[in-house]
Amino acid sequence: MNHLKVVNQVQTGYNKPLMNHPSPNMDPKPVNPERLVDQKLVEKAQRGDKRAFGILVEKYHKKLTRLLARMVRDQSEIEDIVQDSFVKAYRAINNFRGDSAFYTWLYRIGINTAKNHLVSLGRRPKAMNEVEIEDVENFEDGDELRSIETPENTMMTKEIVATVNDTIEGLPDELKEAISLREMDGLSYEEIAELMQCPIGTVRSRIFRAREAIAEKLKPLIETTNKRW
């Protein structure tokens, strides 16, 4: 894609605080970001809203699964440990004081749960040092991801990936470019507006329209398999 070259010249960074980029087109006092949203979700969970905790599960269960796949190889064991970790996090949610990011706290619980699990089976946990734990925010590892695939969900995964990719291919160029800059390159709306030479409101709208088009195609695939809906 052409835009990728241009993007590389711009300072990118998915977690860069947006407050560093004041612009007349932006809403006043934009917030950074992920941590504040997570904190709000935690506070709602602390007040008894399980669906708020569900959003956090949605957000982090795959990332936690990938992380724990570095310590445990067996797929069903990993899933049990991920589930236990979330249950422990939920039970302890009232002790979460926001001193660290929610995901750092959650991953520590996950790693301790995995270690305890391995020790209980008489196996020696793989070493995972503090630096790695602190760096979980940036943890991305496709190899671990592939290791947790099972025959059962491989077909579903392929179908969903094909649906998303085909839909993106069929989008008008301006929508395709906006969603790609956001999701693949991690640019902020302001950076995308600068690259596409349009107002931030237009970026917001293009990304939303692209997502809606993809969601429409995903609905029939996901809703038939999701028993909670």
Place this chain on the structure above:
Amino acid sequence: MKEKISSLFDNEISERELDSLINDVTKKQENQKNWMYYQITRDVMRGDFVSSTKLKDKIMDAIDAEPTQLGGFSSSMNSNATLKSQFNYWPHLFGFVVVLGMLFTFMNVNIQTETAPVLLVQDDIPSEILSAHYAHTASTANYFVQTGFNE
């Protein structure tokens, strides 16, 4: 509204809108579904997608089976609220003490009213009988004189 939720998903929202948007996401199932589709789209585009609907369902089933957590700690902004909620006990406590005081006073008045007629009986008894009565009583226990004593 859906467009704002898409912005919230990207953390591109102003702080003043944050609470209401998070409420919209957690309260409306349709918004939760959209949030999930956005997450799937992101995972696929970043090459990290693995279908794990069943795992998420298992986790949420386990969470649903847990007792609901209530009244937890919430960072600095909630410390004021906690202080305020402790302070709010005082009016209730004060009200309770006032009601208790009024009840106690009312009961005392009633006791005094009920004991008064006993003294009135004494006025109708001839003094010589009273003197004879006091001469034969070891204490003031017989203070409650029966009216039939005159007969």
